[in-house]
Amino acid sequence: MAIPKLTAAERGKALQKAQQMRSRRAEVRRELKEGKLTLENVLAQSEDEIIGKMRVKYLLESLPQVGKITAAKLMQEVGIDEVRRVQGLGSRQKTELLARLAK
Numbered sequence: 267m268a269i270p271k272l273t274a275a276e277r278g279k280a281l282q283k284a285q286q287m288r289s290r291r292a293e294v295r296r297e298l299k300e301g302k303l304t305l306e307n308v309l310a311q312s313e314d315e316i317i318g319k320m321r322v323k324y325l326l327e328s329l330p331q332v333g334k335i336t337a338a339k340l341m342q343e344v345g346i347d348e349v350r351r352v353q354g355l356g357s358r359q360k361t362e363l364l365a366r367l368a369k
Contacts, residue, residue, distance in 0.1 A: 287315075287316055287319075290316045291316060291317075291320050291324075294308065294316070294317060294320070294328075295324065295325070295328035296328075298325070298328040298329055298330075299328050299329070299330060301330060305325075305326075305329060305363070305364060305367060306364055308325065308352070309352065309355070309360050309363075309364070312352045312353050312355065313353070317352055317353075318351065318352050318353030319351055319352070319353065320351065320352050321349065321350070321351055321352075322341065322346055322350050322351065322352055322355065323337055323338070323341065323348060323349075323350075325352060326340060326341070326363075329367070332367075340363065340366055340367070343366070344359055344362045344363055344366065345359065346359055346363075
């Protein structure tokens with residue numbers, strides 16, 4: 267499949283949209299870290315394009331008291347691939363994550 271040729275205006279618009287999505291994801295991660303959002307709230311919004319395309323690994327690492335090692339361990343225990351995105355999580359995986367983090 268060939269890469270489509272974009273005009274300068276189309277490229278600028280695409281770059282602007284990408285920046286807005288990155289900013290929104292960073293905001294969600296910050297709100298998780300500060301406790302303004304819960305993991306349950308975020309997982310419930312998995313249909314949202316911005317949240318749905320976020321990697322589960324980064325989402326878990328944004329939680330208070332969860333770092334890279336804990337996130338990797340949780341994902342391995344639940345059976346979530348390292349590159350899985352939030353929209354790709356099954357209901358069993360979501361339930362399992364919430365149960366393990368509630369402990």
